[in-house]
Amino acid sequence: MGGRDGPGSRPTMKDVALLAGVALKTVSRVVNEEPGVNPATAVRVREAIERLGYRRNEGARLLRSGRTASIGLVIEDVGDPFYSGLFRAVEDVARRHGSLVFAGSSGEDPVRERELVLAFCARRVDGLVVVPAGEDHAYLGPELAAGMGVVFADRPAGNLAADTVLVDNRGGARAGTAHLISYGHRRIAWLGDSPAIFTAAERLRGYRTALAEAGLPYDPCLVASGATTTEAARAALDRMSALADPPTAIFTGNGRATIAALRALGPRRYALAGFDDFEPADLLGVTVVAQDPVRLGHTAAGLLFARLAGDRDAPREIVLPTRLIPRGSAERPPA
Amino acid sequence: MGGRDGPGSRPTMKDVALLAGVALKTVSRVVNEEPGVNPATAVRVREAIERLGYRRNEGARLLRSGRTASIGLVIEDVGDPFYSGLFRAVEDVARRHGSLVFAGSSGEDPVRERELVLAFCARRVDGLVVVPAGEDHAYLGPELAAGMGVVFADRPAGNLAADTVLVDNRGGARAGTAHLISYGHRRIAWLGDSPAIFTAAERLRGYRTALAEAGLPYDPCLVASGATTTEAARAALDRMSALADPPTAIFTGNGRATIAALRALGPRRYALAGFDDFEPADLLGVTVVAQDPVRLGHTAAGLLFARLAGDRDAPREIVLPTRLIPRGSAERPPA
DNA sequence: GGAGGCGCAGACAACGTTGTCACCGGCTTG
């Protein structure tokens, strides 16, 4: 069928025009469904398009018209359930607006984040949703000035005024910790990510607030930052168990830490609550402080497309609530 | 309508050239690090680039040079753990080749799949990795002929000869079912996706093969297709429990079905094995037949980039093995 | 001391598309 063109060369409007015996511009009109084309001519053009397997070159089109109908999404890891939920939500909104989504994983590396963002910018995405890993986003200034939409999700940007959607990390961690305290626990361990990560730091702050509000001391011996692997969690728990005054409960700072802690706990019977809901947490009976990645993504993408639609208001900051879901693992007194 | 953005659009090479007092082409040379530019001139150009916040317009560049350094990925759901693992692997390989990834969810809808694929093609992605939902991919013929790389993953294409990476669904399901049989079970229920989905059909076939090999009859009353939600699983199990000769074990056809079954089981004590490993399956002690989405993605992307590098061999089909991971839920005789 | 080379820089034409404007025949209007 058709293709006598060598590989690599696709038919263009010119080819279609030639085959249909019309001018280039007429093909353009047909493709864009512009009015003012004789129906009979249009039919001939459409036949030629079909015959050649012509597909409009969006790149060339957008070179003229500015918008690319695509957005970029930078998250920590496209494979992580939390972020992939966010991605799904962003995709839904983008789709509703006729946009495609470039997505990339920063892996918590500010350099990689910047590379990704700039690669997206070079492709002239209309907007970006970024879960920032870095602390300085001044480099996005020119893009913002040029009319590109930028929304930060989950964590705030550094040195840049832009829309931001956050989660009430501090309040959630405080509520989770207070929940454990309400069952009589007075020695509560913390396992979570490094406080270099914004959300981890905020949650740790919430944990400390809850302790303070209950008149409990903050004991650094009970805090394991960076304990998000089974091995690290096991080491931390071993160390804490050996203390003169060991913990009776654990609060974990994110989903990975929760799973790591569960694996590491083994036979030990500690009360447990964790930040982040995860798929079969209900089956495991794990009490969690749930955040809603889908809502986070919807909100962020919503803000983005509002900007792209012309919203010129001052940058907004939206903070989404968390929800405590008791499932049993926390609802017992110290042994 | 609105049109051009208020505070000026982005600077181009022309603007940079003007500011640096050189010709357009010289800027191009500096940007592309082509040899033959006086170092002093290059410095002046780079300064101008910095001053203006210039970023090369990749769209225009690729209009000339053909390749877009981006690939498209169509999966069922970017938020699903299995597919997001695949995505992550594809991203890794793409990154190593300097490519970005457009990703989209087909949601098992052939129409949406086609829309996505064509949208990617319109943006002239260099290649595609597709988990097909539809059954006819002849529409990709022109793209393939034009030199675009296409690799199908997880399921085969219809009416198109292209590279394909599959998983040994039949063998895995057969092994899982045989594992249950080896513990003395003779009435084994099947809960899974609709057999309209290729992988589900294959796995059901594997289940039947294992039964036949053990001389056990195939009983349609024990098969629940489409039981991947908790409600559907509960209904199916209620129905089967009420049989004169109820099942003593369950084989589930994918991760969602496994979780649904676990939720639906409640107090009932059936032996259980399932297709697909999932994050905390070890914590739940669930025996699974594991496939490796990361390997699937790596392999598919590897094939794709081999094509893009010039591989002109006949289309390959690669079948990846599965692995039975006993964790206790299956390793007990009938009650 | 003319021919040729080298290092550097610019002019110009693509790439595939869309926006602008001009054209042409036939039809309505005054």
Place this chain on the structure above:
DNA sequence: CAAGCCGGTGACAACGTTGTCTGCGCCTCC
């Protein structure tokens, strides 16, 4: 009957980049 108008069409110049070719000094080599 002239002056318009209108539906349908096409020529041409952008968009921002890169490939090709040419131009200009200046140095080297017989």
